[in-house]
Amino acid sequence: MVYADTFDHARSNIKQNSILMKRQLDKFQLMEALKFTSNMLQELRNPHWSPKQYYELYILIFDSLTILSEYLIENHPKRHHLADLYELVQYAGNVIPRLYLMITVGTCYLHFETGTTRQEILKDMIEMARGVQNPIRGLFIRYFISQRTKEFLIEDETLTKKQNNNEEDVNVISTNERDLETIKFNCQFILNNFIEMNKLWVRLQYQGPLKERDQRTKERKELQILIGSQLVRLSQIIEDDEDVSEIGQNDNKYFQIYSQEILPALLEQIIQCKDTICQEYLFDIICQVFPDHYHFKTLDQLLNTTIYLNPKVHINKLIITLIHRLTDYVNRQGLTTKDKDNNDDNGGNDIFETFWKYINDIKKERHDFPLDQFILLIQDIIHLSLSWYNQRFDHVESLFQFLFETFKEQKLNSTEMEYLDPLLLQLLTFAHENDGNDIETNKTIEHYANFYYQVIIKCPSFTKVILALNTRKAIQIKIITTIVNKFIIHELFTEEKEYWILNSKVELEKLLEFLQPLINYQNPNGGNGQESVAKMCHIIYNNMVRNKKITSFKTIENQLEVVLSLKNRLNNNNGNPNTIITYPTIITIFWKLIRTANYLKSKLTKRQDYYHNLIKQIFKYVSRCNSDLFDFVNLNNVDNEASDVVDMDTNIKMTDFIFKLNLTNASLADQLGYNEIAYDFFSQAFTVFEESLSDSKTQFQALNYMTQCLQKTRSLYGENEEENKDNYYDSLIVRCTLHGSKLLKKQDQCRSVYLCSHLWWATEINSIGEDEEVEDGDSTQHFYRNGRRLLECLQRSLRTADSIMDNVQSCELMVELLNRCLYYFARGEEYETRVTANYINGLIELIKTNLKSLSLEEINDLTITEPNEQKEILSNEYVTGLDGTYWKLPSKESSPAIISIAQLVKSKLSIRDMISIPTDHFNRTCDYILTQRSLDARFQNIVV
Amino acid sequence: MERLSARGEEDYQIKIKPKRLKEFKYRRNMLLVALGDAYIPNRAIDIPLKFKKLLSIPDKISHIALLGNSTQSNEFLSFLSEISPNISIVRGEFDNPKISIPKVKATDTKGEVSNNPDENKEELPLTSIIKVGDFRIGCCSGYTVVPKNDPVSLLILARQLNVDILLWSGTHNVEAYTLEGKFFVNPGSCTGAFNSDWPIMDDLPLPQEQSQQNNSSTTSAVETDTKEDEVVSQDNSTEKTAVEEPKQEKQEEEQEINEEDIDIPDSVATGSNTPSFCLLDIQNSTCTLYIYIYVDGDVRVDKVVYKKNDSPEDNQPYN
Secondary structure, X not given: OOOOOOHHHHHHHHHHHHHHHHHHHHOOOHHHHHHHHHHHHHHHHOOOOOHHHHHHHHHHHHHHHHHHHHHHHHOOOOOOOHHHHHHHHHHOOOHHHHHHHHHHXXXXXXXXXXXXXXHHHHHHHHHHHHHOOOHHHHHHHHHHHHHHHHHHHHHHHHHHHHHHHHOOHHHHHHHHHHHHHHHHHHHHHHHHHHHHHHHHHHHHHOOOOHHHHHHHHHHXXXXXXXXXXXXXXXXXXXOOOHHHHHHOHHHHHHHHHHHHHHHHHHHHHHHHHOOHHHHXXXXXXXXXXXXXXXXXXXXXXXXHHHHOOOOOOOHHHHHHHHHHHHHHHHHHHOOOHHHHHHHHHHHOOOHHHHHHHHHHHHHHHOOOOOHHHHHHHHHHHHHHHHHHOOOOHHHHHHHHHHHHHHHHHHOOOHHHHHHHHHHHHHHHOOHHHHOOOHXXXXXXXXXXXXXXXXXHHHOHHHHHHHHHHHHOHHHHHHHHHHHHHHHHHHHHHOOOHHHOOOOOHHHHHHHHHHHHHHHHOOOOOOOOOHHHHHHHHHHHHHHHHHOOOOOOOOOHHHHHHHHHHHHHHHHOOOOOOOHHHHHHHHHHHHHHHHHHHHHHHHHOHHHHHHHHHHHHHHHHHHHHHHHHHHHHHHHHHHHOOOOOHHHHHHHHHHHHHHHHHHHHHHHHHHHXXXXXXXXXXXXXXXXXXXXXXXXXXXXXXXXHHHHHHHHOOOOOOOOOOOOOOOOHHHHHHHHHHHHHHOOXXXXXXXXXXXXXXXXXXXXXXXXXXXXXXXXXXXXXXXXXXXXXXXXXXXXXHHHHHHHOOOHHHHHHHHHXXXXXXXXXXXXXXXXXHOOOHHHHHHHHHHHHHHHHHHHHHHHHHHXXXXXXXXXXXXXXXXXXXXXXXXXXXXXXXXOOOOOEEOEEOOOOOOHHHHHHHHHHHHHHHHHHHHHHHOOOHHHHHOOO | OOOOOOOHHHHOOOOOOOOHHXXXXXXXXXXXXXXXXXXXXXXXXXXXXXXXXXXXXXXOOOEEEEOOOOOOOHHHHHHHHHHOOOEXXXXXXXXXXXXXXXXXXXXXXXXXXXXXXXXOEEEOOOEEEEEEOOEEEEEEOOOOOOOOOOHHHHHHHHHHHOOOEEEEOOOOOEEEEEEOOEEEEEEOOOOOOOOOOOOOXXXXXXXXXXXXXXXXXXXXXXXXXXXXXXXXXXXXXXXHHHHHOOHHHHHHHHOOOOHHHOOOOHHHHHOOOOOEEEEEEEEOOEEEEEEEEEEOOEEEEEEEEEEOOOOHHHHOOOO
16 A cells, blocks of 8 residues: 555545545445555555644544544444454554554443453553654654543543442542552553653654754644643643542642652653753643642752753743742732641742752752843742742842852853843842732832832842942943832822831931942933932931831931931042032931921920020031032032033032022021021122132122022011111121122123112011011011112112113113112102102103113114015014013014014114113003002102 | 902812813913922922823923923923923023923933933023913013012013013912012922922911002902911911910920920921912913912812903003
8 A cells, every 4th residue: 555645635535535434334344444444544654744734634534533433332342342353453554554443443442441451452552552663653643542542541530530429438448549540550651652752752853864953843843732732631630620629638649649650750751851842841831731739849849850951941931930830829829828828838848948949059050050040030039939928028138149149159241241231120120020910919109119128128138239230330220210210109109108117227228228329320421310319318308207206217316317327328428429419409308407496496495405506507517518519519620620611511500509509598597597607608608609600690690699588588687777787687788789789791780789779678578477568567667778778779770870881771771770769669658768759750861861862873773774674673572681681572463372482682683673672661661650640649759 | 469358269269170181172272381499309309290190281281481490300301391392491599500401302212311411402591481372471480589579579570571471480389460460470389399488487467458559450369378378377376376375384294295296297397388380271362370289189270360451541652
């Protein structure tokens, strides 16, 4: 007999023979039928089919043989005896058809036999199958055995179970024993078959020419399911139903078989075959098909096996599968500790200990074990450990300790470590913990902040590992920032803020140790994460204050200590340039402490002196911060003699910033009544201004801010003006006004001085209950007011305005001055402010005259311009800003749905536009005077 | 300046659900958000999440006016630039004179700020003017306005800039009133940051009484104090009377009291009120101001309407 040469031909051949076979069976012509069966079985002899094609033919054959076996069973023994037939088919010519026929008949015979006869038949079949040593054909014939015998091997089970239930209790033990033997035999049978199949499967790899290796590998992957099915079969035998496992007896029985016979045999196969594909596939299948709680108890054996696998096998992949199974199981079982204890008792070993021993073994046995696999492994063990044991951070600590030491031993240089970056980021930010199980385990943001906090506090090696990443700066910073962001999110976005609590200074030190790399981080490209550090400082302070009743930071003095050690960390031995960004936050916290201390001072009258001194002390700390910053900026100056524009900007910015910090400090001190401290801070501000603030634009703004601050002070002058002739306030405001009159640009001088006039005219501060309108009110009587000096300022300002050669500027400043005069006119009585209606009228006259001469310039200008252009220009409008900059207002024609923004005018304006600025401003002011007339009769004295 | 009747305070508090912001897009109007004194990270961590959610509606807000002390955080600036590409920034006392404003580029990964500091670095002006509908809106952080927060000095500025609405900041207190037909809005601090100004120490006298002589063509005027303020000041006043009356007993008791037993309200340390910001909804000559205040974890919304008074007698030319 020969087989067909094309696949289609082979297929039709099988189908045809199958039809013929059926026809003969219908006529009860068994011998004829067997002949056709034998014919179609010839097709399975062809060695040229790929596994896929072979499988397709096998399916056709399998279906036909099923029809045949149905006939055989139905007609036994009235038309034939299966024992005879079993002998008969042995005479078939070729081994493949012979075996298929034999197995078909043999399995039919199994239906009628039990006990030892059945076992004999099974043994015989498996022995005969050895006759085929071609991998593909051999695999399929063994697969055929397994498919055909499946029902008997597993049916045995259910049958005996039924018997068990029906029989008397007395007999149970004996049946159980018999049962056990059967199960053992069945397992052994499948195991045998499996071992042979596995050998064939591995052999397939080494068949044919070397260049077809890849092709072979592909084919093997296609065939792997045949091998895997054997393990599935095994698991079906020993798998216990829910109710059986409750009894526990069967469970134990099955488990014994599994742990003593099945698993060792399987693992031995895996190790001995030395084949990567086989090892990876089979280990994975073992993890997948057998019950999870078996794995717990046989964890030692499983893990040990992996150490001896082919070095090319990715162990961590296998372990991860196993760990995922275990964690899923733990999560399914619920996370109650009781369950876990039970499981621990059952397994007789500690899961974590097992894994712990395992990674140490790997390290000892496998010197070639790569670091990236270690990292993945550790990540998974942490994951398992955290779901298995709820709060055992000591495990996490051990693992990080292990990682830290592995790092040290491997002594990797930075480029070698580059490929580890993503792994480390995942491991050290616990990215693993944060995704996937969110909904299931109901973990929230609070949980995470607390989780990270616990890790930092309880696992010193975690910080050690992070610090060890110093050569991989980018990833180190990324890890820290990621974790800090968790804290920030927690602080901002959750109601439940008490979740993590800063308990002691020791904890604080640990937290700061962890933050240290970020605190010191210098990124030449800017954006070095100091914003996160600053936010973290706020968070630490908030946490401390919120939880002060239950932590060791009960008093303000305790809290102060914390802020001081925070400050020292940030400064890092006087050399951290990042303090420019982080110190302002520390200063804010100091300010908060000062205000709190002041509040306590008002509550605990007995301890007023104590708080008084404390407040003074904190102000000194703030002052230290200021001078640190100042020194730092100046030091920077010296270092970079040839500093470029960017550095110049930074310096102006920083000096200005320190100047303003001093003013804010002064204001705060003044509000609390610490006039000496306030005076001192104002003096420091002056020093900064005089020594370091050189940019004229910044000077102008800085001085105006100082004027604003000084104008709001209350503590610097005494109740009685006469007594305090040489009071602090006087000297400060005179100094301020003097600086104003010495500014570089005349228009700055003029504006600065007219603003300084307010320093001699204190106004109400609503928030502390002052009200000028209350007749004979106590509050306004001691206001610092001096009309004479006020008018002097305005006059001085007017002289400056008048002396400016630019007519437009001069006019605009006069209009601004007019507005200032109107302010005093409206707010105070003429005899007090000395700003009289006459004075204002004089100013208005002066402005009118000047505007007239300005308009003459305009007429000259007009003669030149074209009429068209003129119209266009008219639609433009210009104003001056607070600092005298020209702004071009958006034109009136813009559609209501468009937003337009005024442009800062940089190019030179036409004279016409320039003239419009003071003229329009003056007109608007006059409108104001006119409307005020109806409300305040005094305004009628002003002539417009 | 006229305040709505004390009883009326409840009347103008119209609760608006956050959804409301979305509805705006179907109307022909312009939305302008006014924010100020964020002080991130120097004095505050961030704006409340609920504010972020309210503001995070891209393409609806036409303009943002950033009124000082809000440029220290790049993160915050890029958050704002995602809300609206148009941001007007004026300089507050603690802003750098020159800053680089992050621009959201389509190609950029989300929220990444360009690391090159020289790129589009701009000098911050002290004042800025925006035109929306019929309104000219002036922006100013108020830090060079002397006297600080004085309505009349702000009026001078509004006149100088020739604007109808003046947005200012620096007090960390949300405020809105009309004066001389001009509308003055202070959105407060959007983070509720530490306030170095005089803390609010007593019950405020009613502002009706102050600067009455300036009161002319007021359309509708409101001064908004946040609830928190009132709570705080009430606390203080009751404590004060308690201290005053049974003076001797109190002092004896004090010896027993330890520092840690005293509850310190948050406002004592920060000296400021709650976070707040303003939204100006402008249609032709009507400006509806929505004041968003974050109180006890919830956002309270107040509404004030301002109509531009464009009667001819107001525009009388000077003769």
